[in-house]
Amino acid sequence: MSRDRSRIEAPAATLDGVDESTWLDVIQKMDEVYTRLIADEVELEKKNAELEQSQQFILSVLGAMSDVLIVCDGQGRIEQVNAGLCQLVGRSEESLCGVRFVELLADDGSAAMARAAMAQVDGVNARQGIELQLLDRTGQAVPVDASCAPRLGGNGKRLGTVWVGRPMAELKRAYHELRSAHEALKRTQQQLLHSEKMASLGQLVAGVAHELNNPISFVLGNVHALRKYCERLQVYLQALQDRVQDDEIDVLRRRLRVEHLLSDLPSLIEGTLEGAQRTADIVQGLKRFSAMDSEERRPVDLVPVIERAIHWVQKGRPSPVQVHWAPQCGCTVLGSAGQLQQVMMNLLQNAFDAVAGVPQPTVWVELRSIDDGPPRVQVTVRDNGPGIAAEHLLRIFDPFFTTKPIGKGTGLGLSISYGIVEQHGGRLSAANAEGGGALFVLELPCART
Numbered sequence: 220m221s222r223d224r225s226r227i228e229a230p231a232a233t234l235d236g237v238d239e240s241t242w243l244d245v246i247q248k249m250d251e252v253y254t255r256l257i258a259d260e261v262e263l264e265k266k267n268a269e270l271e272q273s274q275q276f277i278l279s280v281l282g283a284m285s286d287v288l289i290v291c292d293g294q295g296r297i298e299q300v301n302a303g304l305c306q307l308v309g310r311s312e313e314s315l316c317g318v319r320f321v322e323l324l325a326d327d328g329s330a331a332m333a334r335a336a337m338a339q340v341d342g343v344n345a346r347q348g349i350e351l352q353l354l355d356r357t358g359q360a361v362p363v364d365a366s367c368a369p370r371l372g373g374n375g376k377r378l379g380t381v382w383v384g385r386p387m388a389e390l391k392r393a394y395h396e397l398r399s400a401h402e403a404l405k406r407t408q409q410q411l412l413h414s415e416k417m418a419s420l421g422q423l424v425a426g427v428a429h430e431l432n433n434p435i436s437f438v439l440g441n442v443h444a445l446r447k448y449c450e451r452l453q454v455y456l457q458a459l460q461d462r463v464q465d466d467e468i469d470v471l472r473r474r475l476r477v478e479h480l481l482s483d484l485p486s487l488i489e490g491t492l493e494g495a496q497r498t499a500d501i502v503q504g505l506k507r508f509s510a511m512d513s514e515e516r517r518p519v520d521l522v523p524v525i526e527r528a529i530h531w532v533q534k535g536r537p538s539p540v541q542v543h544w545a546p547q548c549g550c551t552v553l554g555s556a557g558q559l560q561q562v563m564m565n566l567l568q569n570a571f572d573a574v575a576g577v578p579q580p581t582v583w584v585e586l587r588s589i590d591d592g593p594p595r596v597q598v599t600v601r602d603n604g605p606g607i608a609a610e611h612l613l614r615i616f617d618p619f620f621t622t623k624p625i626g627k628g629t630g631l632g633l634s635i636s637y638g639i640v641e642q643h644g645g646r647l648s649a650a651n652a653e654g655g656g657a658l659f660v661l662e663l664p665c666a667r668t
Contacts, residue, residue, distance in 0.1 A: 287353075287363065289382040290370060295320050295337055298379065307386065309356025320382065325352035325360035336367040337380045351384065362387040431498060438494035441487045448484065451475040516643075518666045519559060521550045521586060521596060528563035529584065532571060540571050540580045547586050550596045553666040554643040562639050562647075565632040566600045566659050573604030573657055580604075588665070595645075598661040606651040615649045 287304035291297055297318050305312055308323060320337075321330040329351040336349055349367070352360040365384035372378045458471050472478075529542055552559070567582065574580035583601045588594065607615060616637040633649075640647040645663035652658040 287382075287384045287386070289320060289384075290379065291320050291337070291382065292379040293377070295334070295380070307353065307355055307361065323353055325354045329353075333365075333367075350387070353384070353386075362391070431502075434494040434497040438491050438498070441491040441494070445484075445487055445491070448480045448487075451477070451480055516553045516555065518551050519554050519556045521552060521559065521598065521663075522546045524556055524560045525563050525584060525586060525598065528560050528567055532564055532567045536571055538580075540574060540582055543581065543583045545583075545585045547588065550586055550588060551666045552596055552643070552645075552663040554663070558639045559643070559663075562636040562661065563598070563600075565636045566661070569632065570600050570602040570604070570657070570659075573602050577604060589662075594665040596663050596665055598663075600659045600661075601652050602656045603654075604656050606655060607649060607657050612649060612651075616647070 287307055288301040289297055289304060290299040297315050297320055300312050300315050305315070308315075321333050324330045324333060332349050333351060349365055351363050351365045353363045355361045363384040363386050365382055368381050368383075369377050370379045370381050455471060455475055455477055458468060463471070525544070525546070529544060533540065533542065567584070570582045571580075574582065581603045583599070585597075585599045587597055589597050616633050637647050640661060640663070643663055645661065647662075648660050650658050650660070
């Protein structure tokens with residue numbers, strides 16, 4: 220593209236009044252102009268290459284978009300689309316160019332909303348979001364979350380509109396799948412919670428059997444006595460019906476001990492009713508603990524909850540543990556009595572297990588109200604066992620973490636208890652007591668009165 224200056228020669232004949240220096244100046248100017256033209260051509264080619272790269276970049280971005288992109292003119296006719304729309308509607312870009320945008324919509328309502336959006340949108344930052352029904356390649360309506368924005372020219376005047384839409388079918392399907400997975404997780408969590416409750420209940424079977432044996436045996440003994448008394452009364456009444464002589468009736472009355480029988484009947488009946496009621500209370504307590512808890516929160520007095528937990532855990536132990544229980548009145552929280560009882564039984568069960576083998580196994584349970592700040596209830600469970608190892612303190616509430624031998628614990632009790640307390644808006648923490656042994660502190664917000 221360079222030019223050899225040796226080929227530029229002065230003209231053979233000179234003009235009048237024009238000397239050789241003038242011709243040299245003309246030639247120099249021509250060279251400068253030619254050099255500038257070459258530089259401008261190089262710059263133009265460079266700009267053209269950059270423009271092609273920018274165009275390829277924009278086309279690649281548009282082609283990679285999963286959302287649909289539609290560029291329309293002022294009359295709503297399509298000028299350009301991306302591959303996302305072509306794939307969705309099953310048509311090529313050439314066949315879509317010149318088609319009115321509303322012809323791609325599935326119903327008149329979507330078409331009316333699209334026309335209104337294109338008529339109203341104006342300004343650089345103007346943007347409207349609406350949900351349209353777009354026809355896919357099979358002719359089915361697909362919900363699209365669409366956004367309409369103005370397309371402006373270099374002079375700031377509006378040339379048309381730009382539509383960007385995201386098909387909602389996949390999002391809705393993903394949302395339903397996520398919701399189903401969440402519901403399944405909640406059911407699994409509830410089943411896990413119930414399984415842990417039943418595992419705790421299984422440890423109390425021996426104590427429960429012993430607890431039920433006493434009132435049932437009492438009722439059975441009274442029923443046998445009542446049956447004997449009934450037989451005596453039948454003999455005595457039959458003699459009265461047969462009109463036996465009075466002296467024989469008196470002998471029979473003394474032999475059957477009718478006076479003693481009649482005086483003993485009220486106590487037998489009262490004792491039988493008491494034993495039956497005691498059995499019913501035990502069964503009702505078991506049903507209350509093993510039942511699936513609802514999510515409804517009600518005012519719960521923690522005193523009977525803790526007393527029932529101490530009673531059941533104590534009954535399930537092969538050897539008794541001394542329990543120092545210091546209740547305080549008026550400790551009412553909002554929650555589920557069954558779930559809170561499960562928390563207390565888990566804490567007490569761990570404390571009882573920790574003092575196994577200790578010369579004087581002892582557990583302290585305290586309940587008190589705290590008024591510094593938001594009113595809350597604090598329950599502490601402390602034992603005189605060996606305490607918690609330092610490396611275990613950070614993992615004590617982790618699921619499936621247990622220091623018990625295989626088959627003795629699931630490692631879920633404290634983890635589930637921690638989750639229950641969190642659901643009740645409280646806090647559960649573990650530490651080592653100053654005098655030795657483990658210390659668990661349960662705090663729950665007081666119920667508003």
